[in-house]
Amino acid sequence: MARKSGSNGEKTAKQLREAATTLFAKNGYAAVSMRQIAREVGVQAGALYLYTADKQTLLFGLLDQHMQDLLQAWEARATPHSVTPIDKLECFVRFHIRFHLPRADEVFISYMELRNLTPENFEVIQTARRTYEAILHDILSAGQADETFKLVDTKIATYAIIAMLTGMNTWYRDEGRLSLEMVEEIYLDLVMSAAGAKR
Amino acid sequence: MARKSGSNGEKTAKQLREAATTLFAKNGYAAVSMRQIAREVGVQAGALYLYTADKQTLLFGLLDQHMQDLLQAWEARATPHSVTPIDKLECFVRFHIRFHLPRADEVFISYMELRNLTPENFEVIQTARRTYEAILHDILSAGQADETFKLVDTKIATYAIIAMLTGMNTWYRDEGRLSLEMVEEIYLDLVMSAAGAKR
DNA sequence: GTCTATACGTCGATAGAC
DNA sequence: GTCTATCGACGTATAGAC
Numbered sequence: 241m242a243r244k245s246g247s248n249g250e251k252t253a254k255q256l257r258e259a260a261t262t263l264f265a266k267n268g269y270a271a272v273s274m275r276q277i278a279r280e281v282g283v284q285a286g287a288l289y290l291y292t293a294d295k296q297t298l299l300f301g302l303l304d305q306h307m308q309d310l311l312q313a314w315e316a317r318a319t320p321h322s323v324t325p326i327d328k329l330e331c332f333v334r335f336h337i338r339f340h341l342p343r344a345d346e347v348f349i350s351y352m353e354l355r356n357l358t359p360e361n362f363e364v365i366q367t368a369r370r371t372y373e374a375i376l377h378d379i380l381s382a383g384q385a386d387e388t389f390k391l392v393d394t395k396i397a398t399y400a401i402i403a404m405l406t407g408m409n410t411w412y413r414d415e416g417r418l419s420l421e422m423v424e425e426i427y428l429d430l431v432m433s434a435a436g437a438k439r
Numbered sequence: 440m441a442r443k444s445g446s447n448g449e450k451t452a453k454q455l456r457e458a459a460t461t462l463f464a465k466n467g468y469a470a471v472s473m474r475q476i477a478r479e480v481g482v483q484a485g486a487l488y489l490y491t492a493d494k495q496t497l498l499f500g501l502l503d504q505h506m507q508d509l510l511q512a513w514e515a516r517a518t519p520h521s522v523t524p525i526d527k528l529e530c531f532v533r534f535h536i537r538f539h540l541p542r543a544d545e546v547f548i549s550y551m552e553l554r555n556l557t558p559e560n561f562e563v564i565q566t567a568r569r570t571y572e573a574i575l576h577d578i579l580s581a582g583q584a585d586e587t588f589k590l591v592d593t594k595i596a597t598y599a600i601i602a603m604l605t606g607m608n609t610w611y612r613d614e615g616r617l618s619l620e621m622v623e624e625i626y627l628d629l630v631m632s633a634a635g636a637k638r
Numbered sequence: 639g640t641c642t643a644t645a646c647g648t649c650g651a652t653a654g655a656c
Numbered sequence: 657g658t659c660t661a662t663c664g665a666c667g668t669a670t671a672g673a674c
Contacts, residue, residue, distance in 0.1 A: 249639065252639080252640095266554065267469075267554065268467065268468075268469050268554060268555065269467075269469075270466075270467050270468075270469035270470035271469035271555065273666080273667060273668085274667080274668065274669085275666085275667080275668095283639090283640065283641090284640065284641060284642075285668085285669085286640080286641075286642080286643095286669080286670075286671090287639070287640050287641075289668095289669070289670080290639065290640080294668080294669075295668070295669095352551055355465070355466065355467060356467065356470065390632075391629075392624065392625045392628050392629075393617075393625045396617075396622070396625050396626070396629075397625075397629060399606060399607070399609070399610050400603045400606065400607075400626065400629050401603075402606075403602050403603050403605070403606025403607075403609070404599045404600075404602050404603040404606070406602070407598060407599065407601075407602025407603070407606070408598070408599075408602075410598070410602070411598050418592075418595075423595070425591065426591045426592045426595050426596075427595070427599065429591050430590075430591075430595075430596060430599050430633050431633075433589075433632050433633050433634070433635050434629050434630075434632050434633040435632075436632055447657080448657065451657080451658095472648075472649065472650080473649080473650060473651085474648085474649080474650090482657085482658065482659085483658065483659055483660075484650085484651085485651080485652075485653090485658080485659075485660080485661095486657070486658050486659075488650095488651070488652080489657065489658080493650075493651075494650070494651095
């Protein structure tokens with residue numbers, strides 16, 4: 241119920257998000273026109289405005305959804321508080337890779353199109369990003385406190401590890417030399433070593 | 440000689456490159472118009488075409504210059520072949536940070552605007568980038584061979600280390616908590632640990 | 639819900655005066 | 657070397673028919 245007879249609005253809305261994600265990732269927000277998106281969806285340009293107030297809102301919706309998905313996915317799989325910092329760090333690394341690797345387009349635009357957000361929208365995304373960074377920073381701080389990690393600066397280590405992990409999306413290809421599982425082990429080793437963790 | 444009387448073309452050419460770099464970094468290639476750039480330079484839009492064939496050539500020129508500067512700067516300070524892998528890695532890390540940190544805008548557009556290059560221009564930049572990556576990869580491979588480093592995969596370690604180092608540009612501010620020298624030491628420690636180097 | 643038609647602005651690039 | 661003027665195309669977004 242509550243569905244209008246003969247309409248397929250939900251399907252169109254989904255197609256719109258998918259087409260926008262793909263096109264923004266490939267060509268950039270500013271370089272993609274509403275006409276292009278409409279062509280991909282299979283409707284006329286004017287029809288898109290039934291699903292988004294404007295182009296900016298469309299972009300923000302994609303980024304906001306991505307960040308919410310990320311934080312909710314973490315909450316849904318967060319390890320109990322009883323585990324050691326090393327276990328927590330391993331959990332975080334594996335989570336980060338498994339979440340980000342299959343979402344290349346979303347991750348890409350979430351980093352590349354930040355500057356195309358209005359200041360208000362930018363702040364919302366930045367807040368979510370800081371929340372995510374704080375997860376890793378808390379783990380590193382705890383490990384630093386009980387001397388399982390040896391870090392000069394936990395704040396910079398947080399940035400460095402996230403940059404290292406996310407950089408994976410720039411080179412990883414499904415058909416490539418390495419499977420997802422192998423990539424996970426390799427990065428896990430790099431992160432543990434960088435943190436100075438004894439394993 | 441060879442300078443036309445009364446002209447200030449060289450100064451304008453330089454201003455054009457600087458304005459384009461700043462604006463592309465801040466707003467993105469696709470979002471910046473030739474009229475905006477002209478306004479920044481202090482000339483009319485038409486006058487820009489005395490200095491660049493078109494907008495694409497302008498972008499490519501900036502990226503190509505940046506990559507050439509990078510590779511030439513490395514050659515100019517390359518350590519003699521006699522040093523150990525650890526010394527070489529330290530040299531590379533310090534070089535990378537000192538080169539990239541003061542060039543935030545150039546580095547930013549060199550990563551963000553790759554997709555706005557024509558395929559031919561993209562290939563030129565990619566080749567230069569692979570040349571730079573090979574420098575680090577050679578160092579890691581040598582250290583792996585003589586067992587000063589302990590890496591699961593030198594190719595991925597290369598990507599990971601460069602991503603980690605370059606990520607610094609997203610958070611570093613001159614007025615921030617840490618000086619360039621301190622950042623250098625912190626990242627050096629992270630890289631050495633990640634490589635499994637005994638120091 | 640989707641269409642056509644269109645308002646209205648800006649774009650990259652060029653022509654020709656000075 | 658720089659200007660003004662302009663071309664033709666394309667941009668976002670809206671109005672109103674169906």
